[in-house]
Amino acid sequence: MDENKTVPMIQAKDLTVGYGDVVVLENLNFSIERGEVFVIIGGSGCGKSTILKHLIGLYEPMKGDILIKGESIVKADWEEKRRLMKSFGVLYQAGALFSALTIAENIALPMEEYTKYSEKEIMQHVNEKLKLVGLQGAGPKMPSELSGGMKKRAALARAMALDPEILFFDEPSTSLDPVTAAMLDRLILDLRDRLGTTMVIVTHDLDSIYAISDRVIMLDKEAKTIVARGKPSELRKSNPPPAVKEFLERAGLSRKMD
Amino acid sequence: MSISLFMSENKDKVGENGASGKFELHEPQIRPAVEYVGETSIHLWKDSINILAIIGEIAEAVWYAMKNPRKVRWRETLYYMDVCGADALPISCMICFLMGLILGFQASLQMHKFGTDLYVADLVGLSVVKELGPMMVAMICAGRAGSAFAAEISTMKVSEEIDAMVTMGFQPSRFLIIPKLLALVMVMPVLTIFGNVVGIIGGMTVGVYSLGIPIITYFNRTALIVTPRFFTEGLIKSAVFAVLIAAVGCLRGFEAKNDTHGVGAAATSAVVSGIFLVIIADTLMTYLFSRF
Ligand SMILES: Nc1ncnc2c1ncn2[C@@H]1O[C@H](COP(=O)(O)OP(=O)(O)O)[C@@H](O)[C@H]1O
Numbered sequence: 001m002d003e004n005k006t007v008p009m010i011q012a013k014d015l016t017v018g019y020g021d022v023v024v025l026e027n028l029n030f031s032i033e034r035g036e037v038f039v040i041i042g043g044s045g046c047g048k049s050t051i052l053k054h055l056i057g058l059y060e061p062m063k064g065d066i067l068i069k070g071e072s073i074v075k076a077d078w079e080e081k082r083r084l085m086k087s088f089g090v091l092y093q094a095g096a097l098f099s100a101l102t103i104a105e106n107i108a109l110p111m112e113e114y115t116k117y118s119e120k121e122i123m124q125h126v127n128e129k130l131k132l133v134g135l136q137g138a139g140p141k142m143p144s145e146l147s148g149g150m151k152k153r154a155a156l157a158r159a160m161a162l163d164p165e166i167l168f169f170d171e172p173s174t175s176l177d178p179v180t181a182a183m184l185d186r187l188i189l190d191l192r193d194r195l196g197t198t199m200v201i202v203t204h205d206l207d208s209i210y211a212i213s214d215r216v217i218m219l220d221k222e223a224k225t226i227v228a229r230g231k232p233s234e235l236r237k238s239n240p241p242p243a244v245k246e247f248l249e250r251a252g253l254s255r256k257m258d
Numbered sequence: 259m260s261i262s263l264f265m266s267e268n269k270d271k272v273g274e275n276g277a278s279g280k281f282e283l284h285e286p287q288i289r290p291a292v293e294y295v296g297e298t299s300i301h302l303w304k305d306s307i308n309i310l311a312i313i314g315e316i317a318e319a320v321w322y323a324m325k326n327p328r329k330v331r332w333r334e335t336l337y338y339m340d341v342c343g344a345d346a347l348p349i350s351c352m353i354c355f356l357m358g359l360i361l362g363f364q365a366s367l368q369m370h371k372f373g374t375d376l377y378v379a380d381l382v383g384l385s386v387v388k389e390l391g392p393m394m395v396a397m398i399c400a401g402r403a404g405s406a407f408a409a410e411i412s413t414m415k416v417s418e419e420i421d422a423m424v425t426m427g428f429q430p431s432r433f434l435i436i437p438k439l440l441a442l443v444m445v446m447p448v449l450t451i452f453g454n455v456v457g458i459i460g461g462m463t464v465g466v467y468s469l470g471i472p473i474i475t476y477f478n479r480t481a482l483i484v485t486p487r488f489f490t491e492g493l494i495k496s497a498v499f500a501v502l503i504a505a506v507g508c509l510r511g512f513e514a515k516n517d518t519h520g521v522g523a524a525a526t527s528a529v530v531s532g533i534f535l536v537i538i539a540d541t542l543m544t545y546l547f548s549r550f
């Protein structure tokens with residue numbers, strides 16, 4: 001137990017990621033603690049999605065290592081990876097619902113694969129998750145029948161299907177209306193408080209950075225690395241590099257306009 | 259394993275694009291030509307390796323499916339059987355009938371000169387059963403099923419559905435390829451049987467109406483010449499074609515570039531490679547069958 005507490009949930013060591021010979025980000029070092037809401041920000045194209053996909057074990061890094069609860073997901077074989085991935089829930093940028101299945105079937109799929117629930121229990125859980133994201137009754141619909149924001153919420157329900165230990169979000173509030181985005185923020189905090197879920201969030205939404213994040217790292221396309229890190233409030237107070245300052249001050253701007 | 263295979267493919271592509279960006283307009287023409295040949299050969303070589311790799315992976319997935327038949331997604335298999343089989347039946351029959359008709363007509367012109375009208379039945383029967391039936395069905399399926407598989411998988415790649423599948427612990431090869439492959443392997447020989455019968459009827463039409471051969475005579479001659487062995491050869495070919503078309507369709511889908519452009523390119527490439535592979539395999543098998 002004690003050991004579990006000291007080992008970070010996720011740890012990136014000298015991580016260099018990219019495609020082919022093209023390096024996108026290099027020599028990243030950071031760790032994410034259990035129960036933390038960890039936010040990754042940065043301009044578009046700076047490699048946020050790339051780093052997220054490496055953390056969940058989809059891509060192999062060019063250099064360095066990623067440890068999930070102390071176990072390397074880089075060196076893991078398929079069976080080990082599968083075991084690690086079972087504790088992940090991922091909300092992809094575009095939702096990534098399986099378009100051939102209904103919403104309910106989408107959410108039921110991981111439960112069918114990993115749990116011994118009966119069909120009735122699965123239906124019960126599916127409805128519960130749908131209610132959590134405010135999509136009661138959307139179960140029998142096909143993904144193509146939902147709006148962008150509804151798809152995203154359905155995808156969130158699927159990501160939560162197995163009550164994962166770590167939830168990854170790729171730009172969760174993009175294509176959500178402000179009310180739903182705020183609901184999502186509350187949901188994230190509630191899950192963290194209730195289940196101790198660790199959250200790794202890639203976002204542009206400055207309001208939600210201030211509202212929910214425990215710690216932020218900011219990536220930069222030119223520097224190809226982490227240009228700022230810390231609590232969001234501290235980031236602004238300490239003397240940040242101009243790019244960071246600009247990014248964070250736009251937050252103030254959008255709030256004044258509210 | 260599967261993931262890393264598809265990934266390395268992507269990386270190669272990025273590397274190549276990066277390298278080709280170096281060309282200067284003022285370079286002598288000969289350099290780019292040589293480089294073009296070189297790059298194309300490298301590309302062909304990598305492509306062959308990828309096709310072998312995916313066939314290996316498919317073999318593994320098929321082996322897994324045989325050990326765990328309950329894990330095969332039968333509902334989807336049935337769906338693909340419907341789409342690739344039942345829906346392709348009218349067009350397959352139509353084309354095979356016309357091929358039989360054309361073949362019969364061409365043959366009748368030549369055979370009539372020598373007064374060996376009845377040999378039209380031999381020529382049409384054997385050509386259709388050994389070559390044209392399996393081949394025409396393969397062409398149609400490469401155009402319909404192969405491109406559809408590639409488009410479907412590459413769309414799933416663009417919309418991150420494949421990523422989602424992997425993080426949910428499903429191996430895309432098992433989940434996506436097996437139902438398509440099984441469906442096509444079960445359905446194409448059946449289509450071929452229909453195609454064969456209809457093709458022979460096409461030849462018979464010409465024989466009866468143009469050459470005046472009695473139906474029963476034509477029928478008996480065909481039944482005598484087209485032995486079960488030849489018929490089986492055609493069906494074996496058809497099953498092999500099915501594996502190739504499904505495999506290359508899925509491969510092209512998985513290695514597609516991550517954008518909408520990639521989807522179209524993948525579908526086109528699936529058809530072209532599918533037809534190419536089918537013809538290569540046909541050559542090999544025709545040679546092999548003639549030896550035994
Ligand atoms: N599959 C890919 N192959 C090659 N390059 C890619 C691929 N995906 C993304 N990139 C490149 O990597 C960089 C980072 O992309 P991404 O991680 O998607 O950025 P974002 O921060 O907007 O999520 C971009 O320059 C993009 O062009």
Ligand SMILES: [Mg+2]
Pocket residue numbers: 048049050093170
């Ligand atoms: Mg992104």
